[in-house]
Amino acid sequence: MLLKKLRWIIKRHPFLYLTRFRILSKNSSIEAIQDLSYNDWNAKEDIPPYFYEINTKIFKDGKPDADLELIKQLVTWLYSHSKVGPGLSEPSDKALETLLYGKGGVCSDMAQVFNNFCVINDIKVREWGTTSAPFSRDNGGHSFNEVFIKELNKWVLIDPSWGMLFFEENKEQPLSVLKVFEFSRKRQKLVFSSFIRNKDITKSQVNKNYLNPDITPFLICAYRNKTYDRYLKLYRAYLPVFIIHFLVYLTNKSYHYKFPLDNYKSIFS
Template identity: 25%
Template sequence: MTKLFLFLFTIYFFTSCVQFKKVATSFNGNCRQLKKYSNYESNSIGQQSKYIFESSELTMLKQVYELDKLVDKDELVTIINLLEWTHKTIPYSYGFSGDKTKSFSNPRNALTMLKNKDDKNMVFVCRDMATALTEIYLSIGFKARTVTCISRYFNDNDVHVVTEVYCKKLKKWIMVDPSFNAYFIDNNNQILNLCEIRDHFANKLDLKTNSNVNINNLAFNSHKYLKYMSRVCFDFERAIDIEFGIENKSVKRMILNPKGYSKKKYTDSEYLQITNNTDLFWN
């Protein structure tokens, strides 16, 4: 239990306090490492995730912020509308360096963050942004999950947290990043999920972002974003079951770690499952 606590504290701390930490890596070097460690198992045996849409908090979230007004007859348009609304409504604290005079959202959920969005003493890091967007999607009835993207480098504890949402129209999960108003597109203009993004990096396949990547309405260099994501798309972590307020609960979580890589020591426990099964993790 002590090892689990230390691991989860490390993820929480660095998600909260480190943004784009300078680590001596290159885009090509990151891609080579992803290619080197790209061996996984593939079968659907294991616990399937549950997505809980019914709660008074989700109903309140939808009603108070009139999220129905962002719903379009085109499902993908709705997904992008909700991404952009979250990005514009909650200010992302890019580059936060641990100022102790600032406060984090407590409890960490969309209702609390939206209530305090104009408080200059509040900090909203990537985990906050992704948590809020995930809960906003749940309130509309979308399957969605908050996913932590983890670097492979032993001396690099930086992580980035994003949202994946299931699009029935595309019959697949897609990744959206409310911190940067970002998503990834392939040569066929298809929006990608994290599994596909990692594969594109590993195999040096063409990959681009949407044109309006930004931080608080200030344009952000998409090449810098690509390089950063190539560094942190090595391991992934998420809760197994998804519901409102999950960031404030002790729930079982899962880490996807490629075969053959053991420099970061993860330990199975009551609250943490380590797997190299892509079907299980991305179900």
């Protein structure tokens, strides 16, 4: 238990947290990220077989025709069959297994698992994060997703940890990530809700992760699931996760962060 706590402290130390952003961050634009998706770097055959096994259970009675309904069914099933806990930093199939057996997992684990299910179900998906700028110890960041819904012909923000969508007041279509932040910064009314039955989301949670004025979003790009799975399986038992990620970085196959709205250097001010 003490060793696990020590590992967590090292992993979340501000120096490592900020160093990651210094190395991996790039300024971008709304236009430049418009068509980017997790699917660009991850083919269906790159996803571990265990995801296909679980996918069969999730959709044992068939898949909905509409993308949004398929996503809701997927998230609802994952929520009802998993429990949050310590961050995992494991190969994706092991992370899924751990999530489903109630032994751990945080928002970034759920977002990553969700990515892979979207790929095998032919849904365009991408993963976002938020952090505070300037950096604050009180906000360790948050991970969530965005899916391209074909029947709406638009990207839609979805938080798979909460089953949450955002809406413009008195509108029925859910909003994209960039629209949520546009509305928030203009102080326009936003509505959020969970499609998971009896799931309560507090305003303080949403403010901390999305709507506070110091929050800035970034898109996680070029994450190659097959590459990270291979490195984690080889070295996880011997090396800290940040060292493993640095090894991938040295091979020029690392993910990176694109900041479409703000200068990433404001994190360090």
